[in-house]
Amino acid sequence: GQQLNQSPQSMFIQEGEDVSMNCTSSSIFNTWLWYKQDPGEGPVLLIALYKAGELTSNGRLTAQFGITRKDSFLNISASIPSDVGIYFCAAKPGGGGADGLTFGKGTHLIIQP
């Protein structure tokens, strides 16, 4: 089945540092989404990408849809304590019918004081 390989699995950084994480697949997807999840809560949508090569920003967050349609990355600049959490990539193949998202296993971001 379709799988998203998300890396790194966890990141230990210091406040103020930039963060980069990515998601790859052997399958082509037509939509890529990035979510953040806090403990005990549902995922919160950060950025949605719809076109290959698209680069989209949301505040300190920037995400890109890879031109091969098989990957995406998320950057966070100047990290702050509230950035702590688990970041998930999600993707959808597009076309008619199928609308469920496939998720990666997440990148756990930990900020050291």
Add this chain to the structure above:
Amino acid sequence: DTGVSQDPRHKITKRGQNVTFRCDPISEHNRLYWYRQTLGQGPEFLTYFQNEAQLEKSRLLSDRFSAERPKGSFSTLEIQRTEQGDSAMYLCASSLRLAGDNEQFFGPGTRLTVL
């Protein structure tokens, strides 16, 4: 609060019992999705509705699971004869299906523990 809501937030049950969860989507959203998330994993798709029609079911949705959306608004997910392996977070999401719009917004989830 105009986001997706789920009830209950937590449910503890004994093996073999039936449980039912409710999801209220964002009011103008016509698509509603159910996902399951186990510890250390990303959410896994179970099923989705467009209005009251159930359009897709995952292979994860065994015959002990049934979902309904009778009036195209709220939805329920029932698990019959629960097993310990059903312990997970059950997440609901909704979206407004328009051309090019694939953004799904999630609720806070229902944490199920089967003893």
